[in-house]
Amino acid sequence: MAKTRNVVNPQNISFRQRLAALKNLPELFRLVWLSSPWKTSVSFLLRVVRSAMPVALLYVGKLIVDQVVLLNRHPGGNQHDLWQLVAVEFGLAVLTDGLNRMINLLDSLLGDLFSNYTSMRIMRHAATLDLDQFEDSVFYDKLERARQQTVGRSVLLSQVMSQVQDFISMGFLITGLAAFNPWLILLLLVAIIPAFLGESYFNSQNYALTRSQTPERRELDYVRYLGASDETAKEVKIFGLADFIINRFETLSNRFYADNSKLAVKRSAWGTFFSVLGSMGYYAAYGVIIYQTIEGKTTVGSLTFLAGSFRQLSSLMEGMLNRFTSVSQGAIYLNDFLEFFEIKPRITVAAAPLPFPNPIKQGFTFEDVGFRYHNQTAWANRHLNFTLAPGEKLALVGENGAGKTTLVKLMARLYDPTEGRILLDGVDLKLYAIEDLRLNLGVIFQDYIRYQMTLSQNIAVGNISQINNQALIERAASQSLADALAEKLPQHYNQWLGRRFNDGVELSGGEWQKVALARAYMKDAQVLILDEPTAALDARAEYEVFQRFAELTEGKSAVLISHRFSTARLANRILVLDKGTVLEIGTHAELLLKNGRYAELFRLQAQGYQ
Numbered sequence: 105m106a107k108t109r110n111v112v113n114p115q116n117i118s119f120r121q122r123l124a125a126l127k128n129l130p131e132l133f134r135l136v137w138l139s140s141p142w143k144t145s146v147s148f149l150l151r152v153v154r155s156a157m158p159v160a161l162l163y164v165g166k167l168i169v170d171q172v173v174l175l176n177r178h179p180g181g182n183q184h185d186l187w188q189l190v191a192v193e194f195g196l197a198v199l200t201d202g203l204n205r206m207i208n209l210l211d212s213l214l215g216d217l218f219s220n221y222t223s224m225r226i227m228r229h230a231a232t233l234d235l236d237q238f239e240d241s242v243f244y245d246k247l248e249r250a251r252q253q254t255v256g257r258s259v260l261l262s263q264v265m266s267q268v269q270d271f272i273s274m275g276f277l278i279t280g281l282a283a284f285n286p287w288l289i290l291l292l293l294v295a296i297i298p299a300f301l302g303e304s305y306f307n308s309q310n311y312a313l314t315r316s317q318t319p320e321r322r323e324l325d326y327v328r329y330l331g332a333s334d335e336t337a338k339e340v341k342i343f344g345l346a347d348f349i350i351n352r353f354e355t356l357s358n359r360f361y362a363d364n365s366k367l368a369v370k371r372s373a374w375g376t377f378f379s380v381l382g383s384m385g386y387y388a389a390y391g392v393i394i395y396q397t398i399e400g401k402t403t404v405g406s407l408t409f410l411a412g413s414f415r416q417l418s419s420l421m422e423g424m425l426n427r428f429t430s431v432s433q434g435a436i437y438l439n440d441f442l443e444f445f446e447i448k449p450r451i452t453v454a455a456a457p458l459p460f461p462n463p464i465k466q467g468f469t470f471e472d473v474g475f476r477y478h479n480q481t482a483w484a485n486r487h488l489n490f491t492l493a494p495g496e497k498l499a500l501v502g503e504n505g506a507g508k509t510t511l512v513k514l515m516a517r518l519y520d521p522t523e524g525r526i527l528l529d530g531v532d533l534k535l536y537a538i539e540d541l542r543l544n545l546g547v548i549f550q551d552y553i554r555y556q557m558t559l560s561q562n563i564a565v566g567n568i569s570q571i572n573n574q575a576l577i578e579r580a581a582s583q584s585l586a587d588a589l590a591e592k593l594p595q596h597y598n599q600w601l602g603r604r605f606n607d608g609v610e611l612s613g614g615e616w617q618k619v620a621l622a623r624a625y626m627k628d629a630q631v632l633i634l635d636e637p638t639a640a641l642d643a644r645a646e647y648e649v650f651q652r653f654a655e656l657t658e659g660k661s662a663v664l665i666s667h668r669f670s671t672a673r674l675a676n677r678i679l680v681l682d683k684g685t686v687l688e689i690g691t692h693a694e695l696l697l698k699n700g701r702y703a704e705l706f707r708l709q710a711q712g713y714q
């Protein structure tokens with residue numbers, strides 16, 4: 105797994121870690137900028153203009169009050185300046201409102217763009233990672249947290265922008281207050297800092313809690329899916345699992361609720377206390393200003409300006425401090441997001457790959473190959489020594505868990521061997537480009553995906569570059585016997601499959617299998633690998649599929665995994681796996697003659713038909 109960016113102890117995030125996390129912000133800005141450069145710049149410019157508005161409005165307000173007081177003292181004076189000032193204030197108010205709306209609009213547009221952009225980045229990066237990384241639960245938690253960041257992080261951006269905006273606004277207001285009485289600023293700080301520390305503490309507790317809950321949250325999502333999904337409904341009904349699932353959901357969600365509500369109550373109580381403290385600070389300052397006005401040391405206009413400035417400053421500062429905690433918290437969450445992009449695939453890619461042999465001359469050779477899954481002690485494959493010759497059809501047989509699927513995954517470099525090497529035409533498989541290898545292999549796994557897409561698209565996934573090549577798709581369908589199915593469907597090749605979307609048609613297990621098989625014929629692969637390709641087919645369909653398969657793969661290599669010996673015996677050679685190692689290898693006749701495990705299992709199955 106990739107190194108950890110910032111080792112954050114989930115139970116205790118210190119102020120320093122919080123500050124340290126702010127270094128993630130430039131990266132956030134870069135990502136937002138990449139989502140839309142011009143919207144980001146316009147939003148920033150508008151905020152700079154907007155930051156001058158509070159002090160401008162207060163100052164014009166002060167001038168108006170002073171004019172009114174003057175006219176009050178000297179009735180009949182010239183009102184021209186007063187009304188001009190009122191007009192200016194009106195203009196500023198309208199401008200402020202307009203700026204706010206534009207900023208909000210840009211923020212929400214940027215938010216959408218950012219979320220789309222980062223979701224695509226996550227998918228793109230995930231595509232580069234290894235299969236075993238997906239099979240690791242630590243990785244999965246990280247992926248999950250990264251996914252959650254795609255929506256929330258644009259809020260972080262607008263918070264950071266608002267922070268800059270408020271900071272400039274405060275600069276203007278502080279200048280005004282300091283000119284009047286610098287002590288007021290100290291009072292302001294004393295009233296605000298406890299609130300900030302309190303907020304900061306509770307935010308870190310909240311983050312620690314959310315983070316420590318990630319695995320359970322994944323389980324909660326999974327349980328929710330089990331309880332209400334088209335794919336699980338059948339078993340849930342048959343086995344009467346509803347109560348079992350709902351109880352599990354209830355236990356988990358109650359635990360979250362208890363933890364979260366404890367923290368929320370504590371936070372709210374302390375929040376109230378600190379806010380009273382803040383109000384006390386404000387009213388103390390207000391008292392000082394009123395006193396000085398009565399003493400005649402300041403004008404009524406200045407009183408309104410200073411009282412307004414103080415109120416605004418206090419709310420700006422409180423807002424900024426609160427926002428700081430959520431910005432730094434957001435920046436800590438950002439760690440998870442950036443950490444995900446730091447995970448690198450372990451499967452090495454040749455820097456200067458060799459040209460892929462076409463045609464393959466010597467075939468694939470396993471040289472004492474062993475493989476152990478990540479974090480597992482048992483070997484899934486061990487001491488594999490055999491060659492798949494060009495044009496040869498090799499059947500893999502063996503009991504459940506014998507290592508058949510793992511062996512073909514190694515051929516496709518979904519994993520690399522833990523020990524030993526796989527050679528292709530005498531050269532280590534790692535020296536060829538992985539894309540070339542996959543292009544030359546047509547692999548259909550037993551747990552192939554039933555894409556909730558059209559029939560055409562379901563077949564085209566076997567060679568997505570040919571998605572618009574309808575003739576090829578239909579040819580592949582006829583080769584796998586899925587053409588009869590296309591005939592039968594109301595919308596033929598454009599028929600949406602699966603029930604998840606409108607007008608989708610669900611297929612039978614065998615029908616799905618024919619569709620999946622068609623994927624193997626979508627490209628002119630030199631080697632075909634079919635992992636239990638006919639398990640769901642009826643006897644006649646299986647026979648026909650193999651007749652076709654033999655014709656269509658004439659001269660090509662193929663690996664067939666099957667529990668049906670009627671299928672396996674069609675291969676040129678049969679490799680019997682046991683506990684990950686090669687127990688026997690030979691032709692059907694040779695293995696029968698040998699009278700070993702194959703012969704035993706073959707007779708056992710044959711007896712079943714007598």
Ligand SMILES: Nc1ncnc2c1ncn2[C@@H]1O[C@H](COP(=O)(O)OP(=O)(O)OP(=O)(O)O)[C@@H](O)[C@H]1O
Binds near residue numbers: 484
């Ligand atoms: N992703 C995985 N992570 C950890 N262990 C795995 C994983 N996949 C398979 N294994 C283990 O590796 C061993 C070989 O599994 P494999 O799927 O290759 O067997 P198989 O012969 O194809 O079995 P079957 O006939 O049931 O499909 C099994 O013991 C299995 O538990």
